[in-house]
Amino acid sequence: MRFAYRGPAPTVLLGASNDNTAFNVSVNGGAPLVAALKKGSNELPLASGAAPDTGWVVGLMRRNESWQGTNTFHGLRLPPGCELLTPPAPPTRKLLFIGDSITCGESVDRVPPALANGPLTSNAGHSFGMLLGQTFKAQVQLVSCGGRGLTRNWKGQTEDVTAPQFFHRALPDDPAAAWEHSRYVPDAVIIGLGTNDLSSGIPDQAAFISAYEAFLADIRKAYPGTALVITESPIFSETPGNSDWAKRDFLRRCLDAILAKHQAMGDLKLAVAPLHQYQGSAGNAHPVALQHEKIAAELAPVIRSVTGW
Secondary structure (H helix, E strand, O other): EEEEEOOOOOOOEEEEEOOOEEEEEEEEEOOOEEEEEEEEEEEEEOOOOOOOOOOEEEEEEOOOOHOOEEEEEEEEEEEOOOOEEEOOOOOOOOOEEEEEEHOOOOOOOOOOOOOOHHHHHOOOOHHHHHHHHHHHHHOOOEEOOOOOOHHHHOOOOOOOOOEEEEEOEEEOOOOOOOOOOOOOOOOOOEEOOOOOOOOOOOOOOOHHHHHHHHHHHHHHHOOOOEEEEEEEEOOOOOOOOOOOHHHHHHHHHHHHHHHHHHHOOOOEEEEEEEEOOOEEOOOEEOHHHHHHHHHHHHHHHHHHHHHOO
C-alpha cells in the first residue's frame, strides 16, 4: 500500500487476526522499519514535519505469509491540516512470482550465529522477487504459499490447496477470496515450484509434467502472451549421488522436457532458469538475505532474455 501526505501525519489503522503479522514501513524510499502488529486493532503513527513538494510517500509491505495471520486495512485517521496527495505513479513494468515459502521470503532475516526462526524473520521485501523488481524498476506481486507445491504439499498430501488453486485467490485458503487477474497483468511470470512436491519423494514424471503444462496453460489463459520463466529449487543439492540431488535431477529433467515442447511449438517466450543451491543453514534450509540476492542475480539475465528489458 502506498499513499502520500503533507502536514500533520495521519495514523494508519490496521487490524490483525493474531500477534504474528508484521509490515515493512518506508518513507520516501528510505530503509524500512518493522511494524509488528498485535491481535485486534493497531494504530501506526507517522512522522510530521516539513516535507518535499511531493510530500511524504509512505509504503507498507506485509512481511510474512497469510497462514501466519491476516490483516485488514481500516483506513487513515487524518488530523486537521493533513493533506493527502497523489503518490508518484508506480512503474509500468510488472512481474509476478509464483512459488512457495522461498518465494515468500520465509526466514530471510535470520542472522548468524543465532539463526533464530519465527514470524519476524520472514521478509517479503528482501525476497529475490522484490529484489528483481528493483533491478528492472518493475512492480512485483508474490503469489506464493509456504508448504504448497504444484501437485501436493510438503507432507505429500494432494487434498491440500496447491499453486493452480491459490493462483486464482487473494488468500490461498479462502475459496471466496477470488482474485481478478485483470487488476494486475504482468509482463513476465516466474514460477518456482517443486520443492514441496518432492519433499516426500519423487512423483511420477509424466504426471508431474502434465500438471505443470496444465498450470502454464492456465496462466497463459489469464495473461495471454506473457513471458514465462520456470526455475529450479535452490534448496536441492548439486552433489551427484545422494537422494537430494536426485530431486534436483528429476525437476531439471521435467523443466527441460517442458522447454523442449514449447520450443518445438515456436514458443520463444518460455525459458528455464537454472539455479545453484542456496540452502540457508543446517537448522533451516530457507535461503537467507544474501542468498536471495544471489538467486535474483541468477534469474535476471533469463528474465531479460524473454522480456527484452
